Amino acid sequence: MKRTIINDLSIKNKGESVSVSGWVQKSRRMGSLIFVDVRDVTGIVQLVFSDKGELFKKAESLRNEFVIQSTGKVVERKSKNKNIKTGDIEIICDSLNILSKSSRLPMLIQDDTDALENVRMNYRYLDLRRPVMRDRIIARSNFNKITHDYFNENGFINIETPILTKPTPEGARDFLVPSRVVPGSFFSLPQSPQLYKQLLMISGFDKYYQIAKVFRDEDSRKDRQVEFTQLDIEMSFMSIDEIMNTLEEYVKLVFRKLDNFSGSEKFERISYDNAMNTYGSDRPDTRFNLLLNDGVELFKDIDVNFIKDSISKKKTIKYIKLDKKLSGKDHKELESFVKSHGANGLLFYSFDSSTKNYSGFLSKHITQNEKAYKKFKSNFGENNDYSFLAIIGDWKQTCEQLGSLRLELSNRYLTVDNSLRNFIWVTDWPLFEYDKETKLFSSVHHPFTKPTSETAQYLDTDPAKVRSLAYDIVLNGSEIGGGSLRIHDKEMQYKVFEILGLSKNEIKEKFSFFIDAFEFGVPPHGGIAFGVDRIMQIITDSSSIRDVIAFPKSTSGVAEMEKAPSNMPADLLNDLSIIIKDNVKG
């Protein structure tokens, strides 16, 4: 008899004979009856065994997670179970086939689990049986389908790019693969298909996409994976607005289909400078305010030497006003928080509207200085409690420190609506970042990002001033995609490499195939890479990207279940012309 998928069963099947297969979720004997909940990938249905013979004995032997196949007649259930889709019916069984038995389980197969992370990882095949995990993996499959549909319908061509490749300058460390054929040399695993997708544009494919595996040999960082998945997209002959619209429509579609998103207005665009000044972050969470404000004007009359000094030195002073009175203890905790992010301190006062009392370090400098007091009073009033928290320092660091504080304050004192989906584009990025220690420029995105036409002139004179045609898409404070128009002019590409400190020889060594291609007609092009794991984490409301990856690596980058990496026989390494360093071996 053909198997029936469990959740296809309903009261409509009443009277029919059916065959179901799956895992025993639970079984219990009640008097002369045995009830067995059997689970397949769709759901659960109740089997009933009442026959007193062999069949009953067999049913009595069932334990959790036995794999069974059973046939019987669908009947209406007396006491309906509203918790499952098949709760109106049960199956009175006339056969039972035990396909596989199960030992006692190291974890429960149910949504709520108190299993430790390492148990979940070591028995991932059990963890994935939990409906909540199953649904995440299914949601990811649906994400893929929606993605393939959208990009195909819009004329994109799905093209695979190599995994065994040459290092690309994406900033992180490459995984290397020793070559047996060319002893002493190595492939690297791609950090992104960036160069290949640009070559595809040069090949004439004007709309490309790929759901691509990419790799970064990074030190363990919370919730990053050494191998992860990127939705990689590139387009030629399109304006930046056409590209951003194409991508925005896609994002809306995905979140409409998988996440009950219903927004239709265009995503807000906010410049990098504005994002930093207002939210203290280049990927601001705009679901709540707690905005950063400029404090220079307010602080002008405060009679504290280091403040006066900072103002004269044109330091940045920024503050957040929280609509809540904080205690000295709160302040101390928050100050130590911002210090851990590199700030020198947290200038603070708290105002109690019932007692009109100002407390905290700044309080006396405000209340004892008439000019300052007037300014603060006219700015903030005295009708409501609030706290004032300020940081002084260099612009970028100060913004970022206060941006971190903003998130910390929201965690502590605000209730953020997790169902909100605040998409924004962050645009007008700096092209380069200057490292004072190494005295080197590095790319804020990557070396292929195109400068704006207004600022390209500064490439020769003041690279730090150059802005880029980059656009990151940010959702609730997470960057879910980063893209840009690309340089399609050979001279400009060379210039950027030079600013990054690459010599002609290094350019040739690392990118000759790419630079060569610029000789033969390059279309204007641009694209994006979306972080699929992150998007799925948000959509499935998971606490970790590990929950949306069937077989993830641990935070330290190892495969716990498979016990990989592992030792290899010496002869294999010998064939690869490598040896393990002595101090490791020994």
Add this chain to the structure above:
Amino acid sequence: MKRTIINDLSIKNKGESVSVSGWVQKSRRMGSLIFVDVRDVTGIVQLVFSDKGELFKKAESLRNEFVIQSTGKVVERKSKNKNIKTGDIEIICDSLNILSKSSRLPMLIQDDTDALENVRMNYRYLDLRRPVMRDRIIARSNFNKITHDYFNENGFINIETPILTKPTPEGARDFLVPSRVVPGSFFSLPQSPQLYKQLLMISGFDKYYQIAKVFRDEDSRKDRQVEFTQLDIEMSFMSIDEIMNTLEEYVKLVFRKLDNFSGSEKFERISYDNAMNTYGSDRPDTRFNLLLNDGVELFKDIDVNFIKDSISKKKTIKYIKLDKKLSGKDHKELESFVKSHGANGLLFYSFDSSTKNYSGFLSKHITQNEKAYKKFKSNFGENNDYSFLAIIGDWKQTCEQLGSLRLELSNRYLTVDNSLRNFIWVTDWPLFEYDKETKLFSSVHHPFTKPTSETAQYLDTDPAKVRSLAYDIVLNGSEIGGGSLRIHDKEMQYKVFEILGLSKNEIKEKFSFFIDAFEFGVPPHGGIAFGVDRIMQIITDSSSIRDVIAFPKSTSGVAEMEKAPSNMPADLLNDLSIIIKDNVKG
């Protein structure tokens, strides 16, 4: 103005102003007019420049493969060009924007190329501009879409499995990836997601598919790639017929949509033994006959010592009858061909029906022996020319040698209809292959293949007798997919590992995570892996799988364009705790 895709243009656009972008295919001045063929990913259209001013000068400067954007009015063409889709129209241009220039090209951008393989590889982005190559890459994208649609519609879940993993026993050599985090240990790149997809079945996902990158560090073999693409599929709770039907419907759909296939009858199933006996191959090309026949009965009366001896020793004697007279020279060439495949010789005669003349080594032994002569005459008659070619030896080798000869004969003397699509299933494979030298059994497919219930009893007594529930799908002599039901019983899996010579410790070391999973309820399951590159090669009628891969490796396994693998700085290797062997370094 919004860009118009070139092949969207037709006589319907007459009178409209349009903007097109693309590469200059060619340009020529004819009197006071300049004609420019511009090419985008869809096709070609003719631009006309007649204006005498700056625009004309700019158009005059165009060279092949310049990237341009041009606007103008669509007009009907006087002399239609039937070779291109837009041949009824041309565009009288009023603007021209040169987006990128091109140097002289190292190869022509047209279907017929005499460019050497290494030029095509080094300038792959130019090679991919050739319409024939472009269409292959697009066909592959369409293949992906059809595949995603089919498997999603049929309830399959698309799940990604890891690339950084543990060695699996697929028989070929693994690529290794040194771990930085666990010094002295290595990940391997997967030869297939076999273990993971079985674990997914154990996780309860009852229908899985994935278009997966897989890797084999094999020595250069004609038309194999070190990284290639596999359509990986697995199903639970289904009979072998249900599985094969699901796969067969998919294959028919792909070839209907991409390859004008119109067959609707079920694919023929042929057992491994039958395929070997009849075609001398486990992946027979059934588009032509030239079948193998048993020669023992025919040879019984031939009075040649080594033949008599072979018959008494129960050696295999098989022959092919070719309906054509061959010369002694032909015979010599064919004999040296089968010798290069390991045969001792090729027993031969040729019959000329006009002269009734028998020639070749066997001829006198037939014509001078009345009994033999009668037998041959009654078997083959004397009305038509033919040649008789036989090999004596061990069964498998003899079949294979004659199978190779069969293909060679078809190449030389038959006209095989390349439009035929002869799909067959090859079934009832041996589970093991015995190596006389190492005295070890190895898996014909892989260690997870399930024995038939009829022959499983021989696991303990005579493993060579065990047949498997494996099914390979063969098209025109190429294996395009290999699958099987899998063992889902722990004891049987252990037994198979033991027959393969793995000790308890080795099993634990290599497969403990997999074997452990067998403790917790394993559904009956089976699946297949299709070779996507091979399928696309056949569909696009390409001479090499390299032609259906955007950025392939060379036959020696290196990336010629990117110059990978390459040397890496010593400090990177140091971080990975490996050093290159001295004799390589020096």
